[in-house]
Amino acid sequence: MIDVSAFINAVTFNAGYNTAIVAIGAVLLGWAGGTVGTFLLLRQRSLVSDALSHATLPGVGVAFLVMASLGGTGRFLPGLLLGAAISAMIGLACVEWLTRKTRLKSDAAIGAVLSSFFGLGVVLLTVIQSLGIGRQAGIGNFLLGSTSGMLRNEAITLAVLALCVALLVFLFRRPLTLVCFDEIFARTSGINIQRTDLLLMFLVMAVTVTGLRVVGLILVVALLIIPPVAARFWTDKTNVMIVVSGAIGAISGFIGTALSASVPNFPAGPVIVLVAAVLFVISLLFAPARGVFSGLYRSRTFSNKVHMRQGLLAILRGEAIYDRDTIKVLRAKKFIRGDGTPTRTGLDAAENAAREEALWSCYLRDNPDAAYRAARMRLDPIAERLTAGEISELEKQFSSPTTVVSGSTA
Amino acid sequence: MNIHQSGSAALSVRGLSVAYGDKPALSSVEASFQQGRMSAIVGPNGAGKSTMLKASMGIIGTISGDARFFGRSLEEVRSRIAYVPQRASVDWDFPATVIDVVLMGLYRRLGPLNLIGRTQRNFATQCLEEVDMAALANRQIGQLSGGQQQRVFIARALAQKADLLLLDEPFAGVDAATEKTIITLLKKLVNEGGTAIAVHHDLSTVTAYFDDVLILNVRRIANGPVSKAFTEATLAEAYGGRLAQADPTVRAVI
Amino acid sequence: MDEYYLGLVLVPTLIGVLAAVSCALLGNFLVLRKQSLMGDAVSHVVLPGIVVAFIATGSMAVAPMLLGAAVAALISALLIELVRNLGKVEPGAAMGVVFTALFALGVVLLEQSDTRNVHFDVEHALYGNLESLVWLDGTGLSALFDSQALADLPPQLGRLAMATVVVVLFVVFFWRQLVVSTFDPVFAQASGVPVRFIGATLISLVAVVAVTAFEAVGAIITIAMLICPAAAARLMTNRLVPQLLWSVLFAIVSAVVGFWAAGSGMELIGSGFSVSAAGMIAAVSGIILGLCACIGPQRMGALA
Numbered sequence: 001m002i003d004v005s006a007f008i009n010a011v012t013f014n015a016g017y018n019t020a021i022v023a024i025g026a027v028l029l030g031w032a033g034g035t036v037g038t039f040l041l042l043r044q045r046s047l048v049s050d051a052l053s054h055a056t057l058p059g060v061g062v063a064f065l066v067m068a069s070l071g072g073t074g075r076f077l078p079g080l081l082l083g084a085a086i087s088a089m090i091g092l093a094c095v096e097w098l099t100r101k102t103r104l105k106s107d108a109a110i111g112a113v114l115s116s117f118f119g120l121g122v123v124l125l126t127v128i129q130s131l132g133i134g135r136q137a138g139i140g141n142f143l144l145g146s147t148s149g150m151l152r153n154e155a156i157t158l159a160v161l162a163l164c165v166a167l168l169v170f171l172f173r174r175p176l177t178l179v180c181f182d183e184i185f186a187r188t189s190g191i192n193i194q195r196t197d198l199l200l201m202f203l204v205m206a207v208t209v210t211g212l213r214v215v216g217l218i219l220v221v222a223l224l225i226i227p228p229v230a231a232r233f234w235t236d237k238t239n240v241m242i243v244v245s246g247a248i249g250a251i252s253g254f255i256g257t258a259l260s261a262s263v264p265n266f267p268a269g270p271v272i273v274l275v276a277a278v279l280f281v282i283s284l285l286f287a288p289a290r291g292v293f294s295g296l297y298r299s300r301t302f303s304n305k306v307h308m309r310q311g312l313l314a315i316l317r318g319e320a321i322y323d324r325d326t327i328k329v330l331r332a333k334k335f336i337r338g339d340g341t342p343t344r345t346g347l348d349a350a351e352n353a354a355r356e357e358a359l360w361s362c363y364l365r366d367n368p369d370a371a372y373r374a375a376r377m378r379l380d381p382i383a384e385r386l387t388a389g390e391i392s393e394l395e396k397q398f399s400s401p402t403t404v405v406s407g408s409t410a
Numbered sequence: 411m412n413i414h415q416s417g418s419a420a421l422s423v424r425g426l427s428v429a430y431g432d433k434p435a436l437s438s439v440e441a442s443f444q445q446g447r448m449s450a451i452v453g454p455n456g457a458g459k460s461t462m463l464k465a466s467m468g469i470i471g472t473i474s475g476d477a478r479f480f481g482r483s484l485e486e487v488r489s490r491i492a493y494v495p496q497r498a499s500v501d502w503d504f505p506a507t508v509i510d511v512v513l514m515g516l517y518r519r520l521g522p523l524n525l526i527g528r529t530q531r532n533f534a535t536q537c538l539e540e541v542d543m544a545a546l547a548n549r550q551i552g553q554l555s556g557g558q559q560q561r562v563f564i565a566r567a568l569a570q571k572a573d574l575l576l577l578d579e580p581f582a583g584v585d586a587a588t589e590k591t592i593i594t595l596l597k598k599l600v601n602e603g604g605t606a607i608a609v610h611h612d613l614s615t616v617t618a619y620f621d622d623v624l625i626l627n628v629r630r631i632a633n634g635p636v637s638k639a640f641t642e643a644t645l646a647e648a649y650g651g652r653l654a655q656a657d658p659t660v661r662a663v664i
Numbered sequence: 665m666d667e668y669y670l671g672l673v674l675v676p677t678l679i680g681v682l683a684a685v686s687c688a689l690l691g692n693f694l695v696l697r698k699q700s701l702m703g704d705a706v707s708h709v710v711l712p713g714i715v716v717a718f719i720a721t722g723s724m725a726v727a728p729m730l731l732g733a734a735v736a737a738l739i740s741a742l743l744i745e746l747v748r749n750l751g752k753v754e755p756g757a758a759m760g761v762v763f764t765a766l767f768a769l770g771v772v773l774l775e776q777s778d779t780r781n782v783h784f785d786v787e788h789a790l791y792g793n794l795e796s797l798v799w800l801d802g803t804g805l806s807a808l809f810d811s812q813a814l815a816d817l818p819p820q821l822g823r824l825a826m827a828t829v830v831v832v833l834f835v836v837f838f839w840r841q842l843v844v845s846t847f848d849p850v851f852a853q854a855s856g857v858p859v860r861f862i863g864a865t866l867i868s869l870v871a872v873v874a875v876t877a878f879e880a881v882g883a884i885i886t887i888a889m890l891i892c893p894a895a896a897a898r899l900m901t902n903r904l905v906p907q908l909l910w911s912v913l914f915a916i917v918s919a920v921v922g923f924w925a926a927g928s929g930m931e932l933i934g935s936g937f938s939v940s941a942a943g944m945i946a947a948v949s950g951i952i953l954g955l956c957a958c959i960g961p962q963r964m965g966a967l968a
Binding site: 116 | 695698699700701703704708747750751752753754756757758759760761764765767768769771772775776787790791884885887888890891892894895898899926938939940942943944945946947949950951953954957960962963964965
């Protein structure tokens with residue numbers, strides 16, 4: 001199905017001038033989308049972009065009708081994009097107005113604007129269709145995007161736009177980062193939050209409008225949403241996340257356009273989004289920082305430690321153990337036999353666990369602020385967590401008669 | 411001693427461990443709350459106070475341990491327990507009136523086909539009178555002050571006719587009058603044989619309000635009558651250096 | 665009365681009304697749960713479901729398509745939950761990731777398969793063709809009693825009527841559980857209400873309604889009707905039952921006025937063409953919301 005040599009040509013920018021230009025544009029756009037999207041995610045406004053992109057449709061329709069009635073072809077790309085930008089701004093203003101002036105929450109405002117603007121756009125599309133001037137090639141492409149059959153000057157326009165957007169994002173990355181990372185600090189260091197938010201929305205609009213023709217208005221939000229959510233699994237640090245997200249966006253744009261150029265009937269927009277989605281799934285599952293598998297592994301390990309400790313203490317108190325998970329971890333270590341009675345090693349381990357519990361209790365009496373961290377630390381062998389000096393100090397305290405094991409007031 | 415054998419405890423938890431992912435919230439907590447008493451759960455922020463109530467009620471999952479109510483499992487006695495969530499946990503812009511919220515306390519006792527009639531409304535109004543809110547019965551809940559919202563929640567719990575009230579931060583962000591109304595009401599319920607367990611953050615009122623206390627900081631620090639368990643030593647163990655900053659009046663009280 | 669009025673106007677209008685009402689009823693709870701955009705997400709993933717069903721069966725038969733769409737909608741709801749919980753990302757972003765990815769998959773599958781030969785395209789999926797759901801045998805009131813003519817009614821009418829009945833039954837029978845778990849999920853869970861089950865059933869019904877409505881009128885009406893009437897109704901009243909009634913009224917008005925404006929209304933203003941009824945209905949519902957946002961008696965929140 002995939003033509004390898006065509007793919008290699010596409011990857012090395014040798015698949016024709018248009019394809020190369022589109023690929024460069026998609027990389028820039030992907031990077032800009034990923035970066036701006038990170039700010040959007042951190043400001044918890046990801047889906048505002050969805051309202052914005054759907055709201056472009058009436059603008060495209062009106063621009064087409066206006067240009068056609070002025071005697072043009074109506075297909076003039078910069079004109080259509082200008083119309084898209086204007087109606088996107090109107091849509092955004094409506095979302096803001098609904099959330100500020102009424103009791104509606106942002107999700108309802110976004111959904112309402114998205115659907116009614118899109119409905120209006122569809123009405124205009126059918127007007128254009130029945131006028132017989134707007135063949136599918138004209139503005140149908142704005143729904144799902146398309147790169148095949150794109151005119152050379154259209155490709156250049158888009159690449160230049162993408163470059164401008166990328167430059168703007170690069171220029172303004174510092175104040176945006178600051179506002180997303182620490183609003184209060186940003187405020188005290190003299191950054192106007194409202195203006196920065198407005199700037200963010202402008203950049204979102206710019207990415208959306210630029211991506212419209214390539215990715216289509218339904219999917220262009222993916223450029224803003226998927227890369228940052230994927231990046232989130234790799235790191236907790238804002239500035240790292242911005243870089244990772246931009247990279248994921250750029251890679252998606254690049255591989256997506258290359259695949260689209262080398263496989264028949266592989267529309268660029270959806271393919272770019274699918275590549276991003278694949279990167280997202282990989283991140284979700286395998287990222288070491290917050291991925292599913294590492295998270296499962298950690299919570300499993302922790303849960304086993306809890307059961308081990310509780311099981312051992314129960315052994316020492318001579319209590320019967322009923323919890324299945326506890327029995328499982330104890331058996332795995334051969335601390336109890338099949339009938340639930342403790343083995344010799346089990347008893348030793350239990351005594352050791354009780355000693356460590358007691359030492360930790362002493363430790364916490366001296367360091368109450370460490371309770372939260374200690375809840376995890378105390379499940380590990382104490383020698384791994386405290387220095388030999390600290391331990392011998394604790395042991396001294398423990399053996400002194402004035403010390404009482406905590407919790408005795410019950 | 412096995413805590414569960416003191417079967418009369420309104421709530422007893424054993425070996426309760428809860429974690430959010432691999433971040434521990436509660437570590438092997440053992441505690442019991444006697445019937446006919448007012449109990450407080452205190453501890454610093456992030457100590458797992460609300461988590462303990464929620465885990466006992468099965469609202470969040472646990473790693474290990476269990477909770478018994480009146481010596482039985484939660485499912486057997488659920489109708490005897492009323493849970494009052496944190497006021498901030500709901501959206502007060504919900505389209506409902508004060509009495510609508512109180513009537514929610516009756517849903518469990520009404521069959522799906524039983525309609526809400528005059529009897530139920532009268533009963534709900536009585537519950538509102540107990541918290542001095544009957545005059546506002548038809549008010550939209552979004553128009554209430556924080557204290558009034560809390561009283562509505564208490565009225566809903568009263569409507570459940572429960573033997574045990576679990577209250578998550580009932581005095582957080584409420585005015586002094588509300589706090590007094592609620593505490594008087596709870597004391598009355600307890601005198602009539604009921605039991606109340608409240609997550610509490612104001613150390614200065616523990617002695618005045620409560621009979622028993624559980625001091626928590628991820629693990630159990632102390633659990634028992636206020637006079638024995640609520641000491642400078644146990645508090646220092648729970649709060650560490652923060653105690654002095656947290657509340658300078660506490661030392662005077664204890 | 666025009667002899668074609670019943671078949672050409674009333675029947676498609678009724679289909680639009682049923683789609684609108686069933687969506688609007690459920691939409692009230694989505695809006696109150698701040699899950700409005702679940703409707704948006706679920707409607708988008710209907711496309712891949714249909715395409716997969718087509719590829720699997722090779723036919724455009726309705727049953728497998730509806731099934732495929734319903735399965736896709738449920739899978740997307742599950743995926744959103746999964747991404748939200750596992751990734752600990754905000755619900756909006758989780759939805760955005762899932763529905764764009766699945767929609768992209770649908771488009772690519774569509775392009776790769778031969779569906780285009782059987783006249784199916786994304787535009788149709790988005791805004792349907794309500795105008796074509798006519799009842800040609802419905803040439804007068806007598807047709808209402810003619811079993812042969814009745815058999816010729818668009819099948820979408822029956823399916824949507826059924827979906828509407830299911831929605832009404834669900835709302836009536838689970839009223840208390842729905843209300844409690846929407847207003848105060850923690851309290852609901854503590855009192856033994858199956859909160860997760862109620863939430864899952866609600867989303868499943870949204871999926872069922874989205875799929876049924878989608879087949880008749882396209883995704884755009886579904887999205888608009890799941891959100892706009894309920895949002896507008898919220899601005900009219902502070903009580904839940906009146907809110908539901910308002911939303912139903914707004915849904916009916918949107919469908920009737922929208923359908924009329926798209927056809928007869930266009931003739932009235934002397935333009936020689938008709939426009940998408942689905943688009944017009946969505947636009948009208950947006951205008952209603954705009955009006956309510958300006959003059960609705962309860963448009964302001966208590967704290968605003």
